[in-house]
Amino acid sequence: MASVVETVQKEVGPLIESHNFDLVDIxxxxxxxxxxxxxxxxxxxxITIEDCAEASDEISEKLDSLDPDPFPEAYFLEVSSPGAERPIKTSDDWHRAVGQYIHISLYAPVDGQKVFExxxxxxxxxxxxLxxxxxxxxxxxxxxxxxxxxxRFAIKF
Structure with a gap:
């Protein structure tokens, strides 16, 4: 059985893409x-507030139409921007990040440190x-x- 996140991604991914938005995370x-x-x-x-509101309405309508209901509990839907310091997760994210200022945390130290910006x-x-x-x-x-x-993307001070 698919998880709630997997189900939502499968159902709303194409809807998000139809607006030329990127589905960053769920x-x-x-x-x-x-x-x-x-x-x-x-x-x-x-992304703008209007973009989020429009996407929220369409996502809500889509999820309400699913049968069977994939949600085990009642929930609040929040659609938003991932923010200026959004995570970098997918290969597409990484390719978009080339030329940008980023923050990485390593599993093990390199040259005595685990964090680089x-x-x-x-x-x-x-x-x-980097x-x-x-x-x-x-x-x-x-x-x-x-x-x-x-x-994640980082802000350079």
Whole structure:
């Protein structure tokens, strides 16, 4: 049996794509006594409140029409932008991130550190190249993609 997230992704993915939006992530989580279905969408140039409202209406209508109902509990639907520091998860995300300032956390230390922030210079399914500052020196380093535990866009200060 498919999970709620898998079902929602299968059902609303094409709907999101029909608006030329990217389906960034889906969460089905319990917080306190309530369940939340969170759908994160984006598009080049950023998603607007109107985009989220339109997508929310269509997603709600689509999910209400499913039979059998895939949701074990009543839930609140939230459709929003993933934010400026959105996670980088898929291969498409990585390719879009080339040339951008990002944050990566590694599973194990490299050169004594597990966290790096810098500009993603190159990406392939096997490796990525990041240019970052180490004190006053600019360093370009290649990482194996399997070393990366978490990645997100970052804001450079």
């Amino acid at each position: 969460e089905f989580v319990k917080e306190g006594k309530s369940w939340y279905l969170r759908v994160y969408i984006d598009k080049p140039g950023g 810098g500009t993603l210079d190159d990406y392939s399914d096997a490796s990525l190249t 240019t970052y500052m180490a004190k006053t020196r600019k360093i370009s380093k290649q990482f194996d993609v399997k070393q990366v535990g978490f990645a």
